[in-house]
Amino acid sequence: MTSRLDATDKAIALIRQLKETHGPLMFYQAGGCCEGTQPQCFEKGGFYLRMNDVCIGTVEACDFWVDKDLFEYWKHAHFTLDVLDGFGVGGFSLETPLGKTFKVHYRLFTDEELKDLAPVKTAE
C-alpha cells in the first residue's frame, strides 16, 4: 500500500521538539492568501475541523488533516513534510517563533501507486 504522507528527518526532529513544549500536535492545510496552502501545526484539538475534512496520514502520531474541498485537488499527490529555515508567510503555526516553517513537497502518484493508496479518514 502506498502512503500519502512522509516526513523528512528534519521535520520529525522539529515535531519532537514542539511536542515537548506543546504536547500532542496536529497539522492542518487549507487555502487562501499569505500562509494559505502551507501546512499549519497546532496543538491537537486546537483547530475546529470541517465536517468531512480528510486526514491523509500521521507523522509522529500527529494527524495531518487537509481541507475537504482542496483534498479533491491534493488526492493525486504524495506529501513530504519538510522544514525550511526562516519564517515569513504568517499564520498561527507553532514552529514559526523558532524561526522555522513547515513545508510540503509534492509528488504526483504514478498510475501503479494510484491503484493501491492508503485509505483516508474523514472528520465526523
Place this chain on the structure above:
Amino acid sequence: MSTATVDAPASTLVKRPSFKERYDNYINGQWTAPVQGKYFDNISPTDGKVFTQVAHSTKEDLELAVNAADKAFKTWGKTSSTERSIILNRIADIMEQNLEYLAAVETIDNGKAIRETSAADIPLAIDHFRYFAGVIRAEEGSHNELDEYTVSLIVEEPVGVVAQIIPWNFPILMAVWKLAPALAAGCTVVLKPAESTPTSILVLMELVGHLIPPGVVNVVNGFGAELGRALVTNPKVKKAAFTGSTATGRLVMQYATENIIPVTLELGGKSPNVFFPSVMDADDAFLDKAIEGAVLFALNQGEICTCPSRLLVHEAIADRFVEKVVERTEAIRMGDPLDTTTMMGAQASRIQFEKISTYLKLGKEEGAEVLTGGEPQQMDGALAEGFYIQPTIFKGHNKMRIFQEEIFGPVLAFTTFKDTDDAVAIANDTLYGLGAGVWTRDAHEIYQVPRAIQAGRIWINQYHAYPAGAPFGGYKQSGIGRENHKMMLSHYRQSKNMLISYNKNKLGFF
C-alpha cells in the same frame, strides 16, 4: 525579462532610508521594550539581509497593550466625530509630507518596487484616512416616530478595543484599511503587524504617534502562534479583524466564539480575469489597456489577494491576445526595488519565494505549458541574495492545482472558454469569491457577466483599482465584511436603540 541592476542610471535610485538598530512595541503612546527583552531579526527581501530588529512579544506585552487601549477607550470613545476627523486628517497630512520616505521604508520592508509604494500603497493609505475623516462628519443617526407616542432613536456606539492582525503584502495600506475606520468609529486598537513586515508600521507610528492620544493605537510585534489566541480571546477585546489564509481566518473565528465577538476576515482568492472577443475588435487604446489588465497579475509581485491569477480568454481571440500578453509580460523590468525604473521587485520573504517556486515546479509536473518565465530570477550584485521570481504564464485547464490554489506570486494560469456560459462556469469554479475582471466592448456583457460571477468586487474594463469609497470584500471562502467603504464603520460599532414612550397611560395588562 530585462534586469535593471547593472545598467540603471544612478539618478533613478531612491536613497535607502536608515533604520534604528531595533524597534520596540508602541504601547500607550510610548516606545515600550518587550517584557521578556527578546527581539527578532527583520530581513529585507530586496537583498536577503537583516536591516533591523523588532520586539518578539509575549502575552505580557499584549496585556499591557490591551489594558492601555481599554483605558484610552473611556475617553476616545466619547470624542466628537469632529475631533476624530481632525486627527485623521492630520495623520494624512503628515504621511503626505513624508510620502517618499514612507514609500522607501515600505520597499525595504516588503520588497516591492518603489514605483508601486510611491504611486499606490502610500497615496491610497493617505486618502483612506481622509475618506473616513470625511464620512464621519456627514453621518447622522436616525429618529423614527413609530406611532403618535413612540419614538425610536438609533445611536451608533463604538464597540471598544479591537484586535487587528495585518498581512505582509501591503503592510502600511492594509493596516490603514483597518485602522482608519476603527479610529473613525471611536474604537481603540491593538494591532499586530505581520512578522515578516513589522517595521514600516512602526516608522509610521514614529511620524504620527504624537497626533493620537496615548493608548488609542498600540502596535505589538511578534508571532501569531504566540499572540493570536491571547489577543482575540482577551475579554477586553470586543472585535477582531484579520487578513490572511482560510485556516487562520477560521482559527480567528473559533477564538472569537469564546467571548462572542464579531470578526471581519479577508482570506484571499483565485480571481478570474475574463476577456471577451470584442476586446480585439480594434487595435486601439482600449486593447492596449486590456493587455495591461491581463499583465496586472504581476503587480505587487502577485502578492495580492485579488491578483488576477486566472486568465480566461475567449477561444476566438486567445492566440492573438495571449501573444500580446506574453510580449508585455516579457517587457517587465525586474531590478533593484529602490530603482524608480524597476517594474517588479522581490517576493516578501524567503519562505514565500520557496512556496512560489514549488508551484512553478508543480505546474510543469501537472502538464501546464510555460508560455514565459517559469523560474526564480537570479539577480546580480547586492541583490543576489534577494527573493526574485520571473513573471510566469502557464497555459492549462481549470482543474489543475495552479488554477485552484492561491500561489500569491507573479504566476498567471491561462485557459480559454467557448461562450459566456462557459466563461461564467469557469470563473465560478473556485472556492473563493474576492475579485474578478470582465473586459468587453459589449454593453450586455458589461452588466450580465459581472452579475453572474460570485465575487465581492468585479472590475469592469479595469483591474486593481482600490479607491476609498468602493467596498471591498469576499463571497464564499474569501471572508466576511466590506473594507474600504463607510459600511466598514458598522463592523466597529454597536447599534443602540432607544425606544421612547411619550404616552402617560399604562398598557393595561396589570
